Amino acid sequence: GTNTFHGTGFYSTSTDDMQGKRFRSIDISSTLPDYNSETYGATLSGPIIADKLFFMVSAERNTDPRPFTPSGVSQVPGLTQTTLDQITGIAQSRYGYDAGEILPLNDQRDEKIVGKIDWNINTGQRLSLSYINAYESSQVLNNTSVSNPATSSVGLSTNAYTRSVLLRAGIVQLNSDWTDQFSTEIRGLYKWNRVGQNPLGDRNFAQFRVCAAPTSVNSGSDTTTGCASGVPIVSFGPDNSRQANQLFFDTWGGSVLAKYSAEGHDVRGLVEVNQNRTYNLFLQNATGNYY
Numbered sequence: 351g352t353n354t355f356h357g358t359g360f361y362s363t364s365t366d367d368m369q370g371k372r373f374r375s376i377d378i379s380s381t382l383p384d385y386n387s388e389t390y391g392a393t394l395s396g397p398i399i400a401d402k403l404f405f406m407v408s409a410e411r412n413t414d415p416r417p418f419t420p421s422g423v424s425q426v427p428g429l430t431q432t433t434l435d436q437i438t439g440i441a442q443s444r445y446g447y448d449a450g451e452i453l454p455l456n457d458q459r460d461e462k463i464v465g466k467i468d469w470n471i472n473t474g475q476r477l478s479l480s481y482i483n484a485y486e487s488s489q490v491l492n493n494t495s496v497s498n499p500a501t502s503s504v505g506l507s508t509n510a511y512t513r514s515v516l517l518r519a520g521i522v523q524l525n526s527d528w529t530d531q532f533s534t535e536i537r538g539l540y541k542w543n544r545v546g547q548n549p550l551g552d553r554n555f556a557q558f559r560v561c562a563a564p565t566s567v568n569s570g571s572d573t574t575t576g577c578a579s580g581v582p583i584v585s586f587g588p589d590n591s592r593q594a595n596q597l598f599f600d601t602w603g604g605s606v607l608a609k610y611s612a613e614g615h616d617v618r619g620l621v622e623v624n625q626n627r628t629y630n631l632f633l634q635n636a637t638g639n640y641y
Contacts, residue, residue, distance in 0.1 A: 352404070355396030362389045366417075376425070385415040385455055404468045412460040418489075420496050420504060421454040427499035428582045433562050437584050438506070447555055449586035450507030458488040474527035480520065487514035489550070493559065493585040503583040508551025511592045518542045535607040545597040549588035556638030557587045575641065594636035599628040 364387040371377065391410030398405055423431045434452075441449040462484045469477045490513050493505040519541040527533045561577040562584055577583055605622040 352395075353397045353400045355394070357392065357394045359392040360390060363387060385417065387414040387416070388412070389414075398467075402470055406464075406466045408462075408464045410460075410462045412458075414458040414460070415455040416458065418453055418456055418491060418494075420452060420494070422452060426452070426496055426504045426582055427502045428580050429502070429504065429562055429584070433564075434584065437560050437562070438586070441558070441586060445555075447587070448508070448551070449558075450509075450551055452504060453489065453491065453507040453510050453550075456489045458486075460486045476525045478521075478523050478525075480523075482517065482519050484517040485514065487512050487546075489513075492589040493583070500579045503585065505585040505589070508549065508555075508587055509557065509585045509589055511547055511549045511589070514544075514546040514548070516542075516544045516546070531611050533609050535609075536605075537607075538604040539601070540603075541601040543599050547592050547595045547597075549592045551586070551588060553588050553593060554637060555587045556640055557585065557589050557593075559583050559585045559639075559641045561641075588637070590635045590639045591632075594631055594633040596629065596631040598630075599626065601626050 366385050389410070389412040391408070393406070393408040395406035396404065420426050423429055423434055438449040438451075441447045463482070465481045467479045471477055489510050491505055492509045492511070493503050496502050496504070519539065521537065521539045523538075524536045525533070526535075560583065561581060563577055563581045601624060603622070603624040605620065608619045610617045
């Protein structure tokens with residue numbers, strides 16, 4: 351730290367007007383969703399008590415919504431809004447479930463906050479405290495493919511999920527110079543992580559995959575396990591791998607490092623202890639998977 355204040359900031363943006371309007375040979379200008387990607391942040395540092403206590407804090411945030419492909423019914427070969435409304439209507443009337451819609455945007459986010467305090471306790475003794483909070487998330491589509499019109503499929507918003515990572519960590523460190531030859535470094539830390547894979551719809555529901563053909567199963571090329579060529583499959587409800595999926599872990603740790611220097615030689619001793627905890631839940635098809 352220094353006895354003067356310092357600060358910086360930045361900002362950048364990108365919008366749909368700055369992006370291309372074609373996907374391969376397909377003109378998507380009429381269906382391109384509106385979005386605005388922004389990145390901004392700031393850093394500030396300076397003294398709390400001159401020559402004694404200093405601080406630094408830095409924050410950054412990025413919101414980057416990007417269009418999915420497909421982002422609308424018109425981009426799913428063989429699917430019409432009438433058919434989609436019929437499927438979602440049956441889900442609502444028969445099961446009381448809001449099946450959602452075709453998700454237009456991937457609402458990506460990235461946020462970070464870092465802080466640090468340095469304390470010059472006395473000559474040869476310095477204590478520092480550091481903290482970081484970092485979070486990132488994005489949406490992931492499931493059961494979606496529109497590259498081949500013969501086998502197209504689309505997962506609605508309730509079939510998608512948010513993948514996120516949250517990190518919180520703190521470090522305390524004491525550096526001591528006891529003599530010109532002998533010094534120590536004592537450090538303690540705690541790190542907390544949660545990895546999320548959370549459905550955008552109600553988790554307590556099964557996955558349904560529906561053939562968009564109006565005919566009954568076992569009619570023509572439609573079977574109990576697949577649609578005829580050119581007829582899309584519409585999926586809704588939490589996908590089979592997100593129905594029971596949680597991951598959490600944390601770490602406690604500490605270390606003591608001692609260093610002795612004399613006549614061009616260094617002797618070091620290190621003691622370090624770490625304890626890890628992990629909770630990992632994963633069970634496919636926990637609430638059902640139907641076609």
